[in-house]
Amino acid sequence: GAGVSQSPSNKVTEKGKDVELRCDPISGHTALYWYRQSLGQGLEFLIYFQGNSAPDKSGLPSDRFSAERTGGSVSTLTIQRTQQEDSAVYLCASSFTRDTNTGELFFGEGSRLTVL
Amino acid sequence: AQKITQTQPGMFVQEKEAVTLDCTYDTSDPSYGLFWYKQPSSGEMIFLIYQGSYDQQNATEGRYSLNFQKARKSANLVISASQLGDSAMYFCAMRVITGYSTLTFGKGTMLLVSP
Numbered sequence: 567g568a569g570v571s572q573s574p575s576n577k578v579t580e581k582g583k584d585v586e587l588r589c590d591p592i593s594g595h596t597a598l599y600w601y602r603q604s605l606g607q608g609l610e611f612l613i614y615f616q617g618n619s620a621p622d623k624s625g626l627p628s629d630r631f632s633a634e635r636t637g638g639s640v641s642t643l644t645i646q647r648t649q650q651e652d653s654a655v656y657l658c659a660s661s662f663t664r665d666t667n668t669g670e671l672f673f674g675e676g677s678r679l680t681v682l
Numbered sequence: 683a684q685k686i687t688q689t690q691p692g693m694f695v696q697e698k699e700a701v702t703l704d705c706t707y708d709t710s711d712p713s714y715g716l717f718w719y720k721q722p723s724s725g726e727m728i729f730l731i732y733q734g735s736y737d738q739q740n741a742t743e744g745r746y747s748l749n750f751q752k753a754r755k756s757a758n759l760v761i762s763a764s765q766l767g768d769s770a771m772y773f774c775a776m777r778v779i780t781g782y783s784t785l786t787f788g789k790g791t792m793l794l795v796s797p
Contacts, residue, residue: 609787611784611785655725669777669779670729670732671727672729673726673727675726
């Protein structure tokens with residue numbers, strides 16, 4: 567597709583289970599971001615991938631959260647031993663980032679995670 | 683580190699009137715970009731407008747304009763002739779241009795347009 571694709575769109579899980587959220591960025595985009603948005607709140611940065619550079623993991627809230635990006639394209643965000651406070655919409659975005667470019671982010675529609 | 687502040691949790695405006703959404707930012711880097719995004723109730727994030735720190739003129743995109751005051755470190759969004767479809771959450775964001783960096787978002791302003 568032409569846009570950023572995220573799956574699943576909705577995920578309901580039980581506390582303590584692991585979940586994986588997938589993001590397929592726009593082809594050719596070098597940068598990929600994960601954000602978390604709790605109900606009625608702003609966007610909380612989680613992790614950022616740029617090309618082959620080491621990812622910026624400074625936003626991950628705990629060691630239960632991890633993410634990888636294989637082959638510079640698809641990314642998977644994994645949350646282990648989920649807690650109720652992990653319930654949120656997880657947004658993925660990609661951009662073609664260069665110094666002379668606006669680096670506008672293109673967002674997916676998000677994965678809504680509900681932890682019971 | 684960058685910081686974005688949006689002090690208006692909610693704003694009300696009547697249809698066809700103009701409205702200004704406030705945004706202030708903080709960075710020590712001289713080269714940066716400022717963005718505004720719209721998030722309607724459907725949840726999608728829609729890019730509205732961009733302003734580079736070295737741009738001489740304020741950015742405009744249709745009914746959207748960015749009132750950029752560099753010395754004050756403010757980047758307010760002005761929506762002219764408001765429409766009912768403008769009701770949404772609006773986020774200001776910034777990114778340092780030199781090197782690679784993330785996009786930092788403010789907490790957002792909820793805009794409600796009434797008939």
